[in-house]
Amino acid sequence: MSIIPIVIGVTIVTFLLAHAAAGSIVPGLKYSPDLSPRDIANIRNNLGLNRPLPVQYLIWLLGLLHGSFGISMVNGVPVTTQIAQRLPNTLILTTTALVIGATLSIPIGILAALKRGTVVDHGLTVVSVLGFSIPQFWLGLIMIILFSIEFRKWGLPSLPPGGAESPVDGGGVLDRLVHLVMPATVLATFYICVWSRFVRSSMLEALTQDYVNTARAKGMKERRVIFVHALRNALIPVITLLGAELPALLSGGLVVEVVFSWPGIGYLAYQVALAHDYTTILGLTTFAALLVVIGNLLADVAYGLVDPRIRHS
Amino acid sequence: MGGIVAGSAALGAGGSLGLLAPGTRAQAATTASRKGGNFIEASPVQVKTVNPIFFSGEEGGDWLGHMMFAGLMTGNASGEIQPLLAAAPPTISEDQLTITFKLRSDAKWTDGQPLTADDVVFTYKIHSDPAYAKTNTGQRLAGRFSSISAPDPHTVVFTLSAVWPAFLLSNAHYGIIPKHVLGSLSAEDLNTTPFNQNPAVTSGAFKMGSFKPGEQVSLQRNPASFLGGSILNHYTLLQLSGTTGIVNGLLSGEVHLGPLDPSLLSSVQSNPSLAVYSYVSNGMDLMYYQMDPSQPGSQIFADHAVRQALLYALDRKKMVKAIYYNQAVVADSQLPRASWAYTSKGLPHYGFDKAKAQSLLEGAGWKMGSSGVRQKNGKDLRFEILSVSGQAPYPDMIASMADQWKAVGAAATTRLLESDSVVDVMINKRNFDLLLFPLTLGADPDLTPLWSSKATAQGAYNASHYVNPQLDKLITDAGATNNINRRKQLYAECQKVLMTDLPAAVLFYPKALWGINKHVQGVRGVLGAYNKYQRAWMRKVNDTSGA
Numbered sequence: 001m002s003i004i005p006i007v008i009g010v011t012i013v014t015f016l017l018a019h020a021a022a023g024s025i026v027p028g029l030k031y032s033p034d035l036s037p038r039d040i041a042n043i044r045n046n047l048g049l050n051r052p053l054p055v056q057y058l059i060w061l062l063g064l065l066h067g068s069f070g071i072s073m074v075n076g077v078p079v080t081t082q083i084a085q086r087l088p089n090t091l092i093l094t095t096t097a098l099v100i101g102a103t104l105s106i107p108i109g110i111l112a113a114l115k116r117g118t119v120v121d122h123g124l125t126v127v128s129v130l131g132f133s134i135p136q137f138w139l140g141l142i143m144i145i146l147f148s149i150e151f152r153k154w155g156l157p158s159l160p161p162g163g164a165e166s167p168v169d170g171g172g173v174l175d176r177l178v179h180l181v182m183p184a185t186v187l188a189t190f191y192i193c194v195w196s197r198f199v200r201s202s203m204l205e206a207l208t209q210d211y212v213n214t215a216r217a218k219g220m221k222e223r224r225v226i227f228v229h230a231l232r233n234a235l236i237p238v239i240t241l242l243g244a245e246l247p248a249l250l251s252g253g254l255v256v257e258v259v260f261s262w263p264g265i266g267y268l269a270y271q272v273a274l275a276h277d278y279t280t281i282l283g284l285t286t287f288a289a290l291l292v293v294i295g296n297l298l299a300d301v302a303y304g305l306v307d308p309r310i311r312h313s
Numbered sequence: 314m315g316g317i318v319a320g321s322a323a324l325g326a327g328g329s330l331g332l333l334a335p336g337t338r339a340q341a342a343t344t345a346s347r348k349g350g351n352f353i354e355a356s357p358v359q360v361k362t363v364n365p366i367f368f369s370g371e372e373g374g375d376w377l378g379h380m381m382f383a384g385l386m387t388g389n390a391s392g393e394i395q396p397l398l399a400a401a402p403p404t405i406s407e408d409q410l411t412i413t414f415k416l417r418s419d420a421k422w423t424d425g426q427p428l429t430a431d432d433v434v435f436t437y438k439i440h441s442d443p444a445y446a447k448t449n450t451g452q453r454l455a456g457r458f459s460s461i462s463a464p465d466p467h468t469v470v471f472t473l474s475a476v477w478p479a480f481l482l483s484n485a486h487y488g489i490i491p492k493h494v495l496g497s498l499s500a501e502d503l504n505t506t507p508f509n510q511n512p513a514v515t516s517g518a519f520k521m522g523s524f525k526p527g528e529q530v531s532l533q534r535n536p537a538s539f540l541g542g543s544i545l546n547h548y549t550l551l552q553l554s555g556t557t558g559i560v561n562g563l564l565s566g567e568v569h570l571g572p573l574d575p576s577l578l579s580s581v582q583s584n585p586s587l588a589v590y591s592y593v594s595n596g597m598d599l600m601y602y603q604m605d606p607s608q609p610g611s612q613i614f615a616d617h618a619v620r621q622a623l624l625y626a627l628d629r630k631k632m633v634k635a636i637y638y639n640q641a642v643v644a645d646s647q648l649p650r651a652s653w654a655y656t657s658k659g660l661p662h663y664g665f666d667k668a669k670a671q672s673l674l675e676g677a678g679w680k681m682g683s684s685g686v687r688q689k690n691g692k693d694l695r696f697e698i699l700s701v702s703g704q705a706p707y708p709d710m711i712a713s714m715a716d717q718w719k720a721v722g723a724a725a726t727t728r729l730l731e732s733d734s735v736v737d738v739m740i741n742k743r744n745f746d747l748l749l750f751p752l753t754l755g756a757d758p759d760l761t762p763l764w765s766s767k768a769t770a771q772g773a774y775n776a777s778h779y780v781n782p783q784l785d786k787l788i789t790d791a792g793a794t795n796n797i798n799r800r801k802q803l804y805a806e807c808q809k810v811l812m813t814d815l816p817a818a819v820l821f822y823p824k825a826l827w828g829i830n831k832h833v834q835g836v837r838g839v840l841g842a843y844n845k846y847q848r849a850w851m852r853k854v855n856d857t858s859g860a
Contacts, residue, residue: 033762
């Protein structure tokens, strides 16, 4: 039941911030002396921008209660249509990054925990810290320079610098995969480096628990002790982390989407913010707020699945 | 600017509308059988719509609309107009109020329906008839016509409410949209029709391919077009995030044409398969002085000597090198260098002269204080200059200006706001001391929205609050005749008044910069200040790479 006031609260704050950001303008229209004050007033009137702010918000909210996120003030396309058009691209990107992140961070974290205090552990620590310190936009640009521009100059096979598919005859599976490589790698890098640290800490704690000592004392093979008993418990906080990260992946992907011109929700958010497309800004924020809430809910459910104590309680 | 008299003696001896001779009208291309590959252009701006009635002044969507929907006339790089859908230059009545177009009889839509005068009337009514006030086009032509009629399927008659030279120069190129497809829609429905992103019916050298929001818009050759279709098989406009993305696209070979930032020139210049194409644009970096007596800034800038002094204090040649990377020209008038009405002859000249700046300030009573800031009547010569954030080179420009003014005893602080906020201050709030903003003017140099006394009202562009009855008369007279020579003369006088009084200083004429792949033909020498959006010329562009 707390979902509704949370989402409403987010939309109110977003609405006020969006309108505070600029004054009397026409969303998406470049001003020029050709456009008369009467034209500007007319279009703003058509868009309902001359109504008092509370009225504008309530009209939008009423639409939301009827299942509509509003219509873009810039291109007249329903916000839900725009989300539906862009969401698959974001899901492809973030799911790929999530899978890469989870697949690599878990074994890296386990290795670091098992080799605690050794050269391997220290080396992985340095790499992890570097990885999550490097700004994503910088990493993305460096990869573009290297793999798109310099590789081409050197006569090597090169990767496309941006977009989700080639402009001519693009859209095939291989074409889309090739376009996915760099943005997914950049997005996954941060999560590999951060999550591996969590897995390491969590594994270290699990390996010191009594049940692990008991399992060893019973003569259980070390592999089984680590991967069946310790890892399962070590993953509990990681699952919570994943659940909380899900909405952050969709919004955190914004930087990566902009750098690579990846036509997803993040890039859409960036474009509509610049265009002061109030309805789309509100619609996207509401969508993101719902994702946060659902993400946390899923994390709670997953937590219960993994930890029988939670489930039984 | 050359041209011929378009029919009517009322234009006066030697007068012209800037029309090219009939023999130079847009010829039907005979290249339909010649395939010219795929052309990929990049833009940093999201394409919102390709329906030409929604001209937004933004990159991308506007010119896509012109590539798919022919207008009555089309302009070249210098702003000279030539018939496109019109069979010939229009005839103009003696009183210059009735303009008659004869349309080509072979023009048709991609669904086979003929493109007739009814389509033209429908399109222009959307821009002028109050019945379409709820269409978010901006009714730029409201009140301009006493009637628009189609006496026969190939004749359109515009009867103007008053002599209006800007009609042909700046408003006869609007892409015509199909009445048989859109005519039944209400004004509001026109804002949301799917036609805006996916027009099923077009008339130009291109037709719609696909619209992938936020990603790309692709057009295909329209071989059935009365223009003969394009040489290119496909044209794609990629939407990339910013000029860095565009440069990366050019360098990787994925993009054939894209706008450049001056700071990124060297990356493109060092690539052997790319060229930089530039021309002086129709833009001006305009610095408004606050002259409204109700604003505090006017206490400083109401004084003509101070306005002049601050301009003399700027070494603009050095700024062109350092800030514009030599990709701008020092402005010497009040109209864009690219405009046919531009002149610098006989105008006051404000070259860098620090000594003169100091002398003017001294003479105006601003004496150097002990802190290095001039003072007058106990008040410091201290003010703020506002400009646009995140848009090169304006942050660097005002920082440099503040520094140079410091050397003559003026303490300037800088403030940067996002573009729309600056526009809001400029046309509405007007609470600034100095405001620097890049403006572009269309092919018709009508100064009414910029410098008439009426334009001091909210929403218009006389942000300095400059009122000059003499200038008002010159502007009115220049807008009341189609005689180009007479208009040139009147605009020359306008520029003299403005350069003398200096309510605003035009600092630079920026160059438009494009990165272009060398195997592209038909862009360099064709694309210019006044036809960036009027892209009928794109049908002759050729990609010789064989890709």
